[in-house]
Amino acid sequence: MENKTLQGFVLEVYAYLALVSNIIPYGIVQDRTLPLDPFITSLKGLKECETFGTFFGFCHSLFELIPSISVLAAKRLGEEELGMRSEETVSMYDGLLSRLEEWRSPPLDREMAEWKSAHIATGKLYRHALFAYLKAAMCGSVVDNPKVIYQIQQHIDEAWPLLSEVHDSPYGTIMLWPLLILGSCIVREDQRHSLRYKLQSTAQWRMSQVIQALRLLNLLWDSNNRHAFGPCNITAPKFASHPVHHFFDSSSLPDPQFYSHGVSVHPGSRLVFTSGQLGQRKDGSFPETYKDEVHLAFDNLIAVLKAGGADIRDVTKLTWYCVDWNFEEAHNLLEPLMEFLTDSYGLRSRPITTLVPVPKLAIPGARFEVEAVAATEGFTQSWSDGAGRIDHYVAPIKADVVDVVGGGFSGLQAAYDVQKAGFQCMLLEAKSRIGGRSHTIQLASGKGLVELGATWINKTTQPKAYALTQKFGLDCVPQYGIGDSIWQQTDGVIWRVARGEVPKPPNSGESDMHSLLEALEVEQSRVDIINTGSYPTPSDMSVEEWIQSKGFSKFTQDFMRHSVAALVGREAREVGLHYILDYIKSGGGISSLASEGEHGTSAIATGLARSMKLGSIMLNSPVTRIEQHGSSSTVYTSNGLTVQCSKVILAIPTNVYDNIHFMPPLTPAKRAIVGRTKPGIYAKCILTYRTPWWKQKDIDLVGSFFSVNGPINFSWETSDDEKSNYSLALFVHGDSAARWHKLSNLGREDAIENHLAELVGPKHADLARDVVEINYKEWTKEPWIGGAPTSIMGPGDLSKYGEALREPLGCLHFGGGETAREWKGYLEGALRAGSRAAEEVIESLKEMPSSKLKL
Known part of the structure; x- marks a missing residue:
């Protein structure tokens, strides 16, 4: 029993330490002490231990959310670099927000009955801290949304009075995490002062971790960097959890005394370079003594540094040029230097230095010149009213x-x-x-290129694109067109379709596919691609609503849904009928869009x-x-x-x-377009093989696979026989792509290969899996693009805003x-x-x- 009790206590200690290590987004500090452990995302198993609650105060369901929010924060930072915000992240945020909103304080153990008010206050404090962490994390690296800042301040204001109830209770020992989270979001000086006092004066909190936390908060509060807000930036390099620069000496060399042998500067630093400064007055005259001239040169250097937003402590390198240098006169240089290197707090810097003796300087009468390189924290610079600075801006191109x-x-x-x-x-x-939306890459496994984006053109229906291939002397590869296609419907049934045949499931009776095509032709007749506003708005609905209103068979309905997602990357429920009809008509109709061309x-x-x-x-x-x-x-x-x-x-x-x-600003109509259009959710995956196995006589496939279920939704053969490049281009779209995006890198590859093996059947599955090289592009995650092949509009939007798309x-x-x-x-x-x-x-x-x- 003792072992089990001890084991429970140790597990709870471990879980607590692992949880509170998630102060910042998981993964942005590579040398974090504890990795992300799935164990800490569900603490229910600890409830069986007699010691349960020692650290968590029976608020385990709140603590469980910490690593999830940390992972969300990391995802948002990654998406920010790509210029996007995924539906997966939004869904994750909404789920965490709901769990926080629904949380209620659990019953209190009898042994802690005397601390009831502190128990309730502790839960509320952690809850407010988690709200602040979650809302700040969703903004990414910069929290500049006034609405979010106001919401976070409300959480801080509600949490602040609770500190006094927790302060002297046993729960006071687990307050560092919420205080650090809330502290990183504090903008009011009175609250900052209050938190400083609590962290500095409270005996039970005076540990090295508390001192470090206070140091980090002070760095954050003292910075005027736009990133200096929120948990995501507590230990960011620009706030000196990693020093901006580090001076060092070699033990194998003589002691340099007042300078350093070397310096390393963090890559996130802002560098300031100065030109050589003389000990010259503004009227051009020089002091009489050499020492006074050196003093004035350093004073002038300080003025230049401050004009550049740097200070003495930021100097990393000094270079001096001394006329007729005499070592016996070194004190006339060193005394002013020591004064220069000592800041207003009495701290002395030790930058690296180089003294260069010269016979004379550029300005007659000058005997001393000094130049400096300084490194400041990220974008940080000391404030100036500009009175002592004249700016020379780089002329625009x-x-x-x-x-x-x-x-x-x-x-x-x-x-x-x-x-x-x-x-x-x-x-x-x-x-x-x-x-x-095109991206050609060289195959690593051999000769040839593969295209991960736009690939096909048709010289008959797409004359402008084809004319450019001829103009630039480009070779196009004809699309392979011999063999059957493979189709899979929602129930998983797979069948072959001969070239030129209308697809229909086996044993399904008469197909109503022709009815669908006829209905589309009727609807298209009402569409004017030159005047989008002419379409009757009452007739516009989602494609899904239109499909269901026509009474098509289940297969035909699924076929239409599949076709819409294949064309625009969004599901029929999201796409307006007018938009998809206009899209189809703009491409010459169904037969034109379905026609095969050449790739390259x-x-x-x-x-x-x-x-x-x-x-x-x-x-x-x-x-x-x-x-x-x-x-x-x-x-x-x-x-x-x-x-x-x-x-x-x-x-x-x-x-x-x-x-x-x-x-x-953009017109209201153009702003509405930006807010209402949705980029297609799309990915393209190229599987490259040693041989075009699908062309074998016993297989006889054209390389086209169609599946409503996914992840492979449709495909084309993209081989180049002359270069022995045998490839299949597989497309993933809509809901299938959204699910596929959530998988790991290897998980995505497995899903594609396994699905292709399922489509070709067990007899030839090994051939499908014998992949030489796999390349794919998730266009939804592509920075500055965010989706493919286009951005769709919902019901009523095209007729209302379509003409505004191209208006100057x-x-x-x-x-x-x-x-x-x-x-x-x-x-x-x-x-x-x-x-x-x-x-x-x-x-x-x-x-x-x-x-x-x-x-």
């Missing part, structure tokens, strides 16, 4: 006429057309590559880029702000690049407009595949939309006086 935002097919086509018309044009792309498209993007002026495409340049000033515009990027121009073409997905601040706004014009009249969501549509936007801009520029085109 002048694109002369046009700036195109977005380096996908639409943006490249627009920029190419503008330059071809004789106007200067610059293109800004947020990512490190061009091509947008990414080289089109490269061809367009090579045809443009060298240096006019800037990568890694996410646009954050577009300002219009009369007949000119200024475009700002997150990397500091600024471009002035007469016209801007925005050729990015509508779902990422939200990453840009527009001045003047002052100097701002809109491209991108979603704005296309024809072939929206396809490469052809993206190219046409780019040319249409370019044509608008070119015609407008021709009407402007030539003087207006010179910025």
Whole structure:
């Protein structure tokens, strides 16, 4: 019994330590003491132990939420880097929020009856801390949403009076975690002072961990960094849980006395470089003595450092230039130096130094010059009213006429057309590559390339795309078209469909697929792709509602749902009927969309880029702000690049407009588009094999697999026989993709291979699993894109806002595949939309006086 009691106590100690180590998002500090243990996410097993409650105060159901919120915080930071917010994370947040809102304080053990009020207060304190952690975590690295900040402050205000009830109780020993969480969100100085006092003065809390916690909170509170709020940033490097710089000496060298042998600077630091400073007065004169000149040089250096937002303690390197250096006069240098290196708190820095004797300096009469390098904490800099500083800003790049935002097919086509018309044009792309929703990679296992994005074109129905392949001398590979397809319906039944046949399940009787096609043709006749506002709004409903209203067979209903998700990446319940009809009609109808073409498209993007002026495409340049000033515009990027121009073409997905601040703001209709459109949930997976086993006579498959269940929803063969590249392109969309995204990397690969093996049957399953190489792209997670192949609209939205998609706004014009009249969501549509936007801009520029085109 004693062993069991001891075991229970030890397990609870371990669980407590593991739980409270989750102060920050799990995984952002690699050397954390305790890993994330699934054991701590459910503490019910500890209730059988006699010692249960020693640490948790019977609030175990609250403690269980700590690691889950820590994982959520890590997910949000990862998504923030990709410029997205996934439905999975939102669902996780909603679930945790509900559990917190529903939590109630559990009954109290008899032995703790005298501490009833403290028991209740402890539970409430932890609950408020968890609310603050959860809401701050959902914002990512920067909590700047006023509504969220206000909500967190309410939790702090409600928690604060509870501290006095817990302070002298046994529960006071487990208060460090909630106090650190709440403390990281405190903005009121009176509450900060109160927390400092409690942590500094309370005897039972005076441990090394408490001292460290107070130090971290002080660093957070003293920083003017925009990240300095919330648990996610408590131990971020920019707040010196890792020092900004570390000075060190080598024990094998003589003691350097007043300087250091070396310094390491954290990569998150902001560097300040100064030019050489002389001991010269503002009127150009020099002090009479050498010592006074050195003093003045260091004073001037301090002024420059402060103008740059740095201080003496930030200096990492000093370089001195001394005329006719004489070691016997060293005291005239060292005394002013020691004064310079000592800050107002009496702390002395030891930067690395180099003394360079010179015969003379550039300015006649100067005898001493000093320059410095300083490193500050991240974006941190000391405040200045600017009175002692004159700023020289880097001049913006002048694109002369046009700036195109977005380096996908639409943006490249627009920029190419503008330059071809004789106007200067610059293109800004947020990512490190061009091509947008196409991404070609070299196979690691052998010769050949595979395309993880847009792949197929049809020279008959997509003439613009095909013409570019001919213009740039690109080879297209004809689509393989011999053999049967494989179909799988919702009940798991699998059957073969001969080429050209209308699919229907075996033993299902007469198919009503023709009825579906006829109904679609009737509905399409009411759609005008040139005037989206003409569609009768009362007739618009979700595709799901339309399917159910027609009384189709279950297979035909599932087929239509599958087709919608395959076309746009969203389920029929989310997509408006008018939108999908317009989408189908813009591509020439069902038969045109279903027709096979040739594959090999990414080289089109490269061809367009090579045809443009060298240096006019800037990568890694996410646009954050577009300002219009009369007949000119200024475009700002997150990397500091600024471009002035007469016209801007925005050729990015509508779902990422939200990453840009527009001045003047977008019209209400355009803002509604951003808020209402949903990017497709899509992934493409390429399986590469040693041989095209599906072409064997005893198998005789065309490489097309269709499944309503997923994860493989449909596929095409994408082999290049000349390069011995034998591949299948497998697509995952809609709900199937959302489920697939949640799997681990290996889990996603297993799911695809296992499903393909199921579709081909047990006889040939080993061939399906004999994969040489697997590559996939989860377009939903792709930064600055967030989905594929397009962004959908719900019922009523297209007729109401469709024309606003492409309407210019002052100097701002809109491209991108979603704005296309024809072939929206396809490469052809993206190219046409780019040319249409370019044509608008070119015609407008021709009407402007030539003087207006010179910025």
